[in-house]
Amino acid sequence: MRQILAVAAGLVVLAASACSAPTAPRSATSPSATPTGPAVLPAPTGDHPVGTTILYVNDTSRPDPWNLDVQTRELKVTLWYPTEQEDGERAPYMTPKESELFLRGSEIAGVPSDTLSKTRTNAIEDAEPAGEKLPLVVLSPGFTNPMITLTSLAEDLASRGYVVAGIDHTYENYATIFPGGRVAECLACDSDTDPGFGTRVVQGRAADVSFVLDQLPSKWDGASLIDRSKIAMAGQSMGGASAMAAMLKDSRVRAGIDMDGTTYARIPKSGFSRPFMFLGSPQHTPGSRDNSWDRDWKLLTGWKRWLVLSGAEHQSFTDGPLMAGALGVKPAYGVLPAARVAELTRTYVAAFLDQHLKSKRQPLLDKPSSRYPEVKFCPATCGQS
Template sequence: MRKSIIGGLLAAALLTCTAATPAAADPELGLPRPTGPRPVGVTTLQLVDSSRTDPWVPASGARRLMVSLWYPASAAGGTRAAYMTPQESALLLKGEGITTVAPDTLSRTRTDAYTDATPTRGRHPLVVLSPGFSLPRSSLTSLGEDLASRGYAVAAVDHTYENFGETFPDGHTTTCVVCEADQTPALARKLAAGRAADVSFVLDRLTGPHPVWKGGVSSSRIGMAGHSLGGDSTAVTMAADRRVRAGIDMDGTINTPVTRLSRPFLLMGTAAGHTPSSKDATWNDAWRHLTGWRRWITVAGTQHSSFTDLHPLADELGLAFGADISGTRAVQITRAYVGAFFDRHLRHRTEPLLDGPSPAYPEVTFWN
């Protein structure tokens, strides 16, 4: 397994998977159904930050981002959203060395969101999601859909040239330019700083005087969660942008030291990699500088990408994922604790799940 400064383990997707049994010639994949009471809508946004030149490919001009925005819909119906494009599927599978399924397999994954469905009225609390290094924003779809079904607007950001494949509305697909660079601490810090700038720009466009989405976002109730490098970037974003009121790092090495963060923060990781005695000392260092509400939990039986869609999709494809719990269970746990965290800190609801061990989730250990 390759080690990486960026995101802890670069096995950020299917890298550790091997074919356990021959995969079906035409598998029918589907994400776990959302648990909230509301149907889910989704819209896709292309946002252009004309104030910045792209940091990785300056010749491409202004920084361009693709964003999936999930939200509670007034009714179910219409066209189910695509999970990803065939080009994105082919590039992700190629990047992770998976050759046992058709290149477009992941693009045929069933989602539970309806494209451009009418949103419910009101101003919704907003959660921004940042994926792991080399992964697309779609890898956090099951979490985004679940939060939306519970009343949140959820913006998942593709950080251009930092993932295996990202398709734009004009049909062109970018690739992971940064994957070719030497993965050093300096590069990790540059990536996280760039992602913080991406997120702040997205917040400007969603909450400014002329928001790009008319569904309604509460500018005073904003949170952020990220997987791997996205978790590292969450801490960096919170240090730079006080609009983000609460944040979660899902198994991400913290490459940029946290100096002082007084807003709520949740560290949620694997038992193998992120206990206080693990080799990754960055969480120990960060913990001392989290001066507000804080929790540190680990989930037994998981591996690095169990906090994403890649675990349940690998199970459905018959691929060994290197985890001791199922992908469905990993999604269930992730949704429960992420949802409870944002309900507590963006909606001010009582959430006993965050106060200590729960018999419903014996895999979860509290370290605070």
């Protein structure tokens, strides 16, 4: 069941979390300030220009878990990757139709329906991939969120020398548009109060991840660049919970990051030894109402970190804060500035991946940093000002 948390005042319905609190009544949200114009994603911080392309794959071995009339599981996969191409058409953030359906589903009113389609990205559409032996990072979004809401993180990782495969889990967000204009809306939204809903979602997403890993070599021309011995997964909210589930199901996923997601997949009592990092808001401090991280922390027997960003909220780990100006939303008191929270998320996610996929030791992950005082190492420094 969902609990909707604010990333900014009036943006409380941007997407739902993977928490297990009762669903709160929702009402349409109107802008509380004058829109600033189209959003601009921050420039990637790595050395490489970034390309992006979209794949569509269809798993004929299993029926769709949400649409009982469909006997296969069809997925949209967005790839970001290094390229040598510096000029070209920037990829759209969303199509006007996707923007319309997302804003409608999120109940954000008072701005043009195509507002999010005008967001300026940094990746060049269908650019030629470049590099060799690149680690692969799978990204999974929060429930009701399309994959595109993790674009800022994906572009940054690609600029640092990673291939990123972002999965839209069909019927779990407000709208996935397939070739020919077919729209898959959020059928799963009708089931989110059912007992065992979270477990059902992460099990399905784990199967999605394994299928995408199986398909990449034959479906993407640039797949030969990927070092398939170096695969990690990260996600926000339900996507973060799915990172744990995917690692438990598929040994190809060597390391994982859960960004502010309640976990549902149960770790064996014997423990789990692959590297894992929790990166969350203060709602995930030790002893909080959501005790899933406390439970899992004790069962993580390998390299592990539990980091909490003071001043962050549930959607801080998405592009949500970066969209506030374009939507005319006035940030809530105490929320980290959009540029700062994007910097923190990118920095710590990249440090984790560099250490565990590129074997580059990251002292940043060893202890608190004066450069990033918002980041608390749990359980040691949680709650310290």
